[in-house]
Amino acid sequence: MTTALVVGEPRSGQTTFVGLLYTAVVRFGTEEGDRFRFHADRESIRRLEAIYGALGDGRFPEVDLDPDAGPLRFVFGFRRSGLGGWARGGSDEDGDFLTVPVQVGGFPTAEVAELGERLPVLDEATRHLLRSPILVALVNAAALLVPPAADASGPAARRDHELARAMETVARFLALERRRKERTLYPIFVLTQFDRAPEATLHALAAPAGPPSSWSLADRGAFGLRVLETFLPETARFLGTAGGTRVTVAPAAWFFSGIATEDRGPDGIRVRRRSRLPVAGWEPEYPYEEYRGLLLELGYRARPGRLVASA
Ligand SMILES: Nc1nc2c(ncn2[C@@H]2O[C@H](COP(=O)(O)OP(=O)(O)OP(=O)(O)O)[C@@H](O)[C@H]2O)c(=O)[nH]1
Ligand SMILES: [Mg+2]
Secondary structure: OOOEEEEOOOOOOHHHHHHHHHHHHHHHHHHHHHHEEEEEOHHHHHHHHHHHHHHHOOOOOOOOOOHHHOOEEEEEEEEOOOOOOOOOOOOOOEOOEEEEEEEEOOOOHHHHHHHHHHHHHOOHHHHHHHOOOEEEEEEEHHHOOOOOOOOOOOHHHHHHHHHHHHHHHHHHHHOOOOOHHHOEEEEEEEEEOHHHOOHHHHHHOOOOOOOHHHOOHHHHHHHHHHHHHHHOHHHHHHHHHHHHOOOEEOOOEEEEOOOOEEEOHHHOEEEOEEEOOOOOOEEEOOOHHHHHHHHHHHHHHOOOOOOOOOO
16 A cells, blocks of 8 residues: 655644645645545544634644644545556556555654664554655755754754654665565655745755746756755665665655745734635635645555656
């Protein structure tokens, strides 16, 4: 099963990411019609709706991914023959649909990293979760400061270390798979709060002009590599060597999330909104194309035995 696990640091923008993903799913579902499906249990829907509602009201969500409430789980379904004529054939997991169960929250990066130390004693549910070939790492762009801290024990180095170890934990699980094609890790990076990425950082990383949605695929990848080399060197090393596991690490895909804000004085920072087309109501100003790309990427990566480039 092609599951996706989303990991992030506290305050990195995890809840906002989930809210924007859900916002995008609503539109993507309208555009793709019966070629795309979304399922979630009632409790997850309730929580997603609360986050989505806050953003639609122009507020950052206060409702949190309460760790006690457990992680949020939902399932994307992509019709095999749909979305740009995918490859047919292979075994169906869900009729004509490739399904990608996604789990967000419940596990901060640091915890996934730490679980690597306790592999033999983990319960089945946790093991199942960690056997996720798609790892979506949320990286807070607002925290990428130049020059990168040289301090090996500082927060930047710690974040890098935890992310590398979290990836290694997942890779060690995938390494246990019997079939070689299932021993592939597909890393996806989402730079959150990209609207708050410091100007000096964008300059130092030679960010192309314009919003990331207008960058070429090659430019996105090259920019991502520079982010890795500059700010996440340990994670970059892991991606190159798979930490010595028998796992193949696919080329990483990069997506850029952000939200337009306005300072309303006593009302504080508000989320800017636009009307939600083609359906009625309001949605936050966010880069829909990035989320659409992420959804397509998940669909492509769900194809059995495929090592494919980004959508
Ligand atoms: N400008 C901007 N601010 C953001 C964005 N995403 C998150 N923020 C800010 O970061 C704060 C935390 O965002 P959350 O989405 O709650 O982050 P989180 O990782 O879920 O945080 P915790 O659950 O508390 O660990 C928000 O209240 C916003 O102030 C974004 O895309 N743009
Ligand atoms: Mg949160």
